[in-house]
Amino acid sequence: MSEWLERHVPKMVLAPSFAAILLFVYGFIAWTGWISLTKSRLLPKYDIVGTIQYERLMASPRWDTAMNNLFIFGALFIIIAMVLGLALAILLDQKIRTEGLLRTIYLYPMALSMIVTGTAWKWILNPGLGIESVVRGWGFESFTFDWLVNPDFAIYTVVIAGVWQASGFVMALFLAGLRSVDEEIIKAAQVDGIPTMRIYSAIIIPSMAPIFLSAFIVLAHLAIKSFDLVIALTGGGPGYATDLPATYMYAMAFSRGDIGQAASSAMVMMLVVFAIVVPYLYSELRAKND
Amino acid sequence: MTDYAAPSAYASRQRSRTGQIALRWLLYALLCLFALYYLMPLFVMVTTSLKSLEEIRTGSLVSLPRKVTFDAWATAWSGACTGIQCEGLRPYFLNSMMLAIPAVALSTLFGALNGYVIAQWRFKGANLIFSLMLFGCFIPFQVVLLPMARVLGMMGLAGTIPGLIFVHVIYGLGFTTLFFRNYYVSIPNELVKAAKVDGAGFFRIFWSIFLPLSLPIIVVTVIWQFTQIWNDFLFGVSFSQAGTQPVTVALNNIVNSTTGVKEYNVDMAAAIIAALPTLLVYIVAGKYFIRGLTAGSVKG
Numbered sequence: 001m002s003e004w005l006e007r008h009v010p011k012m013v014l015a016p017s018f019a020a021i022l023l024f025v026y027g028f029i030a031w032t033g034w035i036s037l038t039k040s041r042l043l044p045k046y047d048i049v050g051t052i053q054y055e056r057l058m059a060s061p062r063w064d065t066a067m068n069n070l071f072i073f074g075a076l077f078i079i080i081a082m083v084l085g086l087a088l089a090i091l092l093d094q095k096i097r098t099e100g101l102l103r104t105i106y107l108y109p110m111a112l113s114m115i116v117t118g119t120a121w122k123w124i125l126n127p128g129l130g131i132e133s134v135v136r137g138w139g140f141e142s143f144t145f146d147w148l149v150n151p152d153f154a155i156y157t158v159v160i161a162g163v164w165q166a167s168g169f170v171m172a173l174f175l176a177g178l179r180s181v182d183e184e185i186i187k188a189a190q191v192d193g194i195p196t197m198r199i200y201s202a203i204i205i206p207s208m209a210p211i212f213l214s215a216f217i218v219l220a221h222l223a224i225k226s227f228d229l230v231i232a233l234t235g236g237g238p239g240y241a242t243d244l245p246a247t248y249m250y251a252m253a254f255s256r257g258d259i260g261q262a263a264s265s266a267m268v269m270m271l272v273v274f275a276i277v278v279p280y281l282y283s284e285l286r287a288k289n290d
Numbered sequence: 291m292t293d294y295a296a297p298s299a300y301a302s303r304q305r306s307r308t309g310q311i312a313l314r315w316l317l318y319a320l321l322c323l324f325a326l327y328y329l330m331p332l333f334v335m336v337t338t339s340l341k342s343l344e345e346i347r348t349g350s351l352v353s354l355p356r357k358v359t360f361d362a363w364a365t366a367w368s369g370a371c372t373g374i375q376c377e378g379l380r381p382y383f384l385n386s387m388m389l390a391i392p393a394v395a396l397s398t399l400f401g402a403l404n405g406y407v408i409a410q411w412r413f414k415g416a417n418l419i420f421s422l423m424l425f426g427c428f429i430p431f432q433v434v435l436l437p438m439a440r441v442l443g444m445m446g447l448a449g450t451i452p453g454l455i456f457v458h459v460i461y462g463l464g465f466t467t468l469f470f471r472n473y474y475v476s477i478p479n480e481l482v483k484a485a486k487v488d489g490a491g492f493f494r495i496f497w498s499i500f501l502p503l504s505l506p507i508i509v510v511t512v513i514w515q516f517t518q519i520w521n522d523f524l525f526g527v528s529f530s531q532a533g534t535q536p537v538t539v540a541l542n543n544i545v546n547s548t549t550g551v552k553e554y555n556v557d558m559a560a561a562i563i564a565a566l567p568t569l570l571v572y573i574v575a576g577k578y579f580i581r582g583l584t585a586g587s588v589k590g
Contacts, residue, residue, distance in 0.1 A: 009492040010411035013403050017463050018419050024441075024460045025426040028434040035436065044440075091321055104576055105325045108332075111572035111579065112565050113521035115538045119545050119561040120331040123338065123554055124351065134351045168328065172580050225430050228523035232542055246524075249432045254528065259436060266432040277428045281421075 029270065036263035044259055053264035063265065066243040069155050070272075073244065074223040076159045077166070081219055082212070084163065085170025090200060092171070093178045103175070107168035114165065118232025121161040122148065151241035154234050158226070158242055161233055166222060170215050177211035178204060213280065220276050224269060245269045339363060339559035346554055362555035366563055370556050372543035375532070379560050382540035386520055386567075389451050389536055393458040394515045400459070401466020401511060402504065406496055408467070409474035410482050420471060427464035434461075435528050442529060449531035457529060458519050465518075466511050469582070473507040474500065506578070513575055514582035517568050537564045 037048045057063050088106060092099055109117060124130050125148045132145040147153035181204050189199045227246035234242040236251070243251075245265055253262035334351060339362050341355040349356070368378035408420050438457060439448070447453030477500070485495045526536040535543075541564045545557045572579050 006491060010407045011413060013492070014407045014416075014419065017400055017404050017423070017467070020460050021423050021426050021463060024434065024438070025429060026422070028437040029429065031437040032433050044436075088324060091317060091324075094317055096317075096321065102321055102325055104573075105328050107576070107580065108569065108572055109328065110583065111517060111568045113523065113538050113541075113568070115521075115523050115542050116561045116565040117331075119541065119557060120335050122545070123558065124331060124334055129346065129554070130351055137350050164328070164331065169583060173584060176584055221428065227432075228538070231523070231527075232545070235546065246430070246432055249435075250524075250528075253436055262432075262436060266430070266435070269430045270433045273428060273430050281424065281428070 032263045032266055035259060036267045038260060040260040040263070042257040042259070053260040054268075056261060057264050057268065060261075062240045062243060063245075063248055065240050066245050066248045069242060070224065070244050072155055073158055073162070073226070074220065076156070077162045077223050078216060078219045080159065080163045081167045081170050082215055084167040085215065086174050086205075088167070088171040089174035089178055092175055103172070106171050109165040110169045112165065114226070114228035115232045117161050117165045118229050121157065121164070122233050125157050125160070148234065149238055151238045154238060154242045158230055158233055162223075162226065162229060165229075166219060170219070173211055173215050173218075174208070177208040181207055217277060217280050221273065224273055224276075245272075335558045335562055339366075339555050339562060341555055343551070343553060343555060362553070362559040363563075365553070365556045366544070366559035370544045370553075370560060371547050372535075372540050373532075373547055379537060379540055379544070379563050381533075382535055382537045383563065385451060385534060386537040389454050389458070390516055390519045393455045393462070393519050394512055396455070397459045397462035397466045397515055398508065398511050400463055401468075402470045402501075402508070403496070404463070404467040405470025405472075405474050406500055408471045410477070410479060410500075411492070420467070423464045423467050425464075426461070427468065431461065431524055435524075439528065449529065449534055451534050454525060454529055454534070454536070457525050458522070461525075462515050462518065466515065469507055469511045469514070470504070473504070477503065509575065509578045510582045513571055513578050516571060517579070520568050540564075 034046070034048070035044050036053050037050060038045045039047070039049050039052065092102060096102065125145070127133075127144070127146040127149060130145075132143060135143040135145070147157045185203060186199060189203060194202075225246060226244055227250065230236055230242055230244055230247050236243045236247045245268065249262050249265040249269065252258045252265060330352075337353070337355055338346060338351075340358045340360070341349065342357065342359055342361070345356060366379055368380050369376055370378045372382070404423075408416050442448045442453045442457070445453070445456075447456060481499060482495055485499060490498070520536075521538065522536070523538045523542070526539045527542075530536065530539060541560050544560050
């Protein structure tokens with residue numbers, strides 16, 4: 001009896017967590033998927049009627065804006081954060097004496113809540129007393145910078161704040177990557193008189209391909225989940241101008257009382273995440289098992 | 291040939307040395323410029339929070355306060371309005387504490403045990419279980435919000451702090467397990483085998499061999515979980531009600547409350563207060579914070 005117990009203790013320890021994940025992750029995804037195929041409004045209904053919710057979603061101009069915004073925000077956020085992060089990492093990699101301090105400064109926004117980031121940038125970017133009035137105070141009377149309240153440009157303020165928050169993190173990733181490149185190869189190249197720029201572009205950066213991939217995955221994941229930042233910075237406004245799928249889902253679930261729409265939009269979000277993450281995880285896990 | 295080469299090489303070396311010094315200066319100038327860019331919002335937040343409303347309206351965003359006042363901080367802490375209640379951030383700050391401490395402790399404990407089992411007590415299917423748990427880290431939480439709201443209601447935990455603790459523990463398991471599993475997998479299995487020969491059991495081995503080795507990864511995990519849970523907004527806003535909201539939700543309500551004059555200095559003081567615990571952790575243990583970030587992404 002005690003031997004049997006001893007043999008099965010590990011499984012029994014893991015079991016509650018595993019059961020919780022099965023139920024609260026996979027079971028809940030199934031539930032949401034089910035509801036997305038019903039006519040649920042304020043309360044869930046369980047009769048499957050087909051893809052009516054997804055058709056409503058595709059026909060909704062607000063959802064259309066949200067998906068467009070996700071694309072604009074996601075693309076700009078990922079590209080700018082990567083370029084800035086890589087540039088900072090390369091600059092910091094030149095045997096800088098104050099590297100520790102600078103790294104701490106570049107990375108601290110990552111420790112902040114997106115609500116704090118949004119609040120700060122909302123104040124800095126507000127047209128009345130923020131940057132606009134500072135530049136006007138310098139004598140450029142006709143300077144306007146009203147992106148925060150301009151429906152055509154408001155989404156770019158989300159990019160500004162997002163890049164500010166996440167680029168330091170990309171820098172840390174790339175810096176770790178630069179440091180892991182084989183010293184001997186770099187020394188050999190230096191001895192051969194190859195210029196530093198060329199060493200970076202031909203030797204170091206190509207060998208960091210996996211880090212580019214991880215940075216991309218993390219940033220894409222952050223972009224799709226971005227919810228707090230938009231809520232704190234623009235509240236989704238002006239109008240619906242800065243809605244993202246995450247804020248659309250939340251509005252449908254908790255203020256519009258349209259559970260069917262909330263469920264179907266959540267499922268679309270999950271599909272987008274999975275389309276990006278699944279191939280990555282699959283290759284990672286396979287590489288580990290080889 | 292060599293007669294001509296020698297002086298020109300000397301000249302070019304001389305030129306490249308001045309060039310290098312100029313480049314060095316440019317490098318430092320660029321680095322400082324970027325540092326200013328990252329520090330600017332923090333600077334603006336701090337200075338704004340120390341100004342009076344009058345000075346904010348008439349002065350410049352980037353100027354230092356002419357007269358430093360801590361009124362905004364006092365208001366943010368104990369008088370600012372989050373809707374109809376005007377008790378400041380204090381009660382919500384305490385909510386976040388009461389929520390984060392048990393949630394961090396529990397999810398770290400479960401993560402350590404799970405990682406220990408998966409890395410050292412391999413059995414058939416353990417890898418599949420690990421993959422399934424790992425996957426759970428990546429789902430957008432929107433997909434579990436609706437059913438979770440119903441389940442919390444059924445358990446009688448809707449709108450309560452224990453309910454929020456429960457949610458954070460469940461959805462933190464994937465990451466905490468990942469951290470400990472990756473740490474324990476590098477410890478040779480011979481240790482467990484030898485201890486078993488000596489008659490030590492599962493928990494005994496964990497307690498007297500693995501736990502004492504785990505301090506670094508415990509620090510990484512605790513910092514990661516604390517930052518995640520303290521900064522969370524989505525679960526907080528979805529599963530709390532008036533009185534049980536965490537600090538991020540209260541901050542957002544203060545900033546967006548429409549009653550009365552917009553008090554920017556109070557908003558900024560409140561934002562700094564809400565950010566202080568995680569900032570403090572970052573300054574004290576930045577090394578571990580970064581390790582968690584990179585472990586969560588590179589190895590994810």
